Amino acid sequence: MDMPRSEVRELRFDEYSATKHLEHATRQAHQRNYQDFLIVDVDSHHYENESYKEVFSYIDNPVIRRAAMESTKRGGRSSMMNTQVGYQDLGGRITRHELRKYEKVPSDVHRDISMTKLWMDAMGVDYTCLFPTPMLFLGLHPQTEVEVAMAQGYNRWLCERILAAEPRLISMLYLPFNDPEAAYRTVKEFGDKKGVVGFMVTSPRYKPVHDNAYVKTYALLEEMGKPISFHAAYNWNDQSLAMTNRFISVHALGFMWFNMVHMTNWVINGMPERFPKLKVMWIESGLTWAYCLMQRLDHSYMMRTSDCPSLKRKPSEYMREMYFSTQPMEIPDDPSILEATFKMINAETQLCWSSDYPHWDFDLPSTIYDQPFLSEQAKRNILGGNAARLFGLDPKPVKKIP
C-alpha cells in the first residue's frame, strides 16, 4: 500500500539518472505486475559513436582503420561516417539526449551495458535487442567498402565487448547489404556468436531485396534458423522525401517508405515461397503501414497475378506470417481501429513489443498492456512470448525492477 508522503524537490539540469527519469515507468511496471512475466524489447539502441575509438580499433582493413581512428581526433561523430540532418531531440525538449552524459555508472563494466540495464530494469524489461544509432544510415554511405569495414568492426566489437559480457543484451547484427558477398560472410562469421539472435538490414538504401545476389545469404539464414530483420529509418536526401521541410514529415513518411518498398519486393518476388522457413521481421515502422499495404497489394494482386506468378496465396497471407515490432505504435482515439490492425497482422503470434529507447519516440510496455481489447495472454505474447519463441530465449523473467 502506498503511504501518504510529502516531498518537495527542485529540478536539476546538471545531473541525470535513468532510474529517476523513468520513475513513472517503474511505477507502471509494479502496478501491472511485470515482475511476473517475460518482457523482451526487440528494438532498442545504444550510441555506438560514443565508443567509436573502441569500435574503429576492431576494423581489419589497416587503411580504413587508420582513416577511422584519425577521424575521431576531429571531434563530433567522426568525419568518416555519414549522417543525416535530423533534430531528433526536438530542439532540446527531449532532455535525456543531453543529460544522459551525467549518468554515473560503475567503471568496471562497459558504460553501454550499465546504461542499458538501468533503463531496462526501470521499465521492467528482461532482454533487449540492441541496435546502433548513427549506423542506421550507413547503407547510404557513398563508399561500400566503408560500410563493409564498419559492419565488420562494429559486429566484432559488439560481440566481444557487449554481448559476451551481458546475457540480457542480444542483437541482430548489422548486415553490410550493399556488398552481398560481405553480407554472406557476416552471417557465416557471426551467426553462432553469443547473443546473436539474427541479422538486420538498415532499410534506407537502394538495393532491391529480391536480387539474386542475396539468395545464398537468405538460404544460409534459413538453414541456421536465424531471422532477418529490416530496421526502418529515413533518408532526407531521397528525391521524394527531400520535398518535405520538417523532421515530423520525413520521419512519418521515411520510416514507413523504405520498408514498404522492401516488403513489396519481398512478397511480389515470391521470397516467402522460395524461403518458406526464413523468419522475417519488420522493425520501427509502426503498424499502420502493414494494414495499408496488405489491402493495397491484395487488391492489385487479384487483377495482376501474372506480375507475381510465384505467389500461391494473396500477399497479405504471406505478410501475416512475418513478424512486426510495435514501436512507434500509432494509437488512434478509437481503439477499434487499432484492434482491426492487430487482427490484420495476427498480432497475438506475430507482433513483438519494442521500445526504441532511448530515442525520442520510445514506447513503454504499457502501450500494449493497457489495450482494452487484448487478453492477458495476448498481452504477454506481444510483450515477450512471441520474441522468446522467435529468438529461443528462456521465458523465465530475470529483471530487477527497482
Next chain:
Amino acid sequence: MAEWFVAKASELSDGDRRIVTAGRHEIGVFRSGGTYYAYSNQCLHQGGPACEGLLINRVVDVIAPDRTYQGQTFSDDLHFVCPWHGYEYEITTGECVGDRKLKLRKYDVVQRGEDIYVVA
C-alpha cells in the same frame, strides 16, 4: 483535501518550479508571470513526468497578409514540455497544445504570508 507546503515565496523566482509529492498526488508547481500554477506531473500520453521538462515559448509560423510563409518565431505563450516525448502543455491552463481536449489535472495554490501551499 489538505494544504501541502511548497516553498517560501522568496524561494521561487519567476520561471522556477517545485515537484511536490503530496500523499498520492505528484504535482508540478510553477511560478510564471507572478502567478502560481499547479498541475499533475503525469503526462496524458504515456505517463511521463510532464512538469519536469523544458519551459519554452510556443513556436508559431509567421504568415504574411498575402498568406505567404515567412519563417517561424516564438510567441509570448509559455509551454512546459514532457521530457519523455515532447508533449507540450500551456502553462496558464494545463491544456495539451496538440489536442485541447486533453488537460492535466489542475490544483489550487494558496499563499499564507510567505508560505506557498498546494491543495490536494
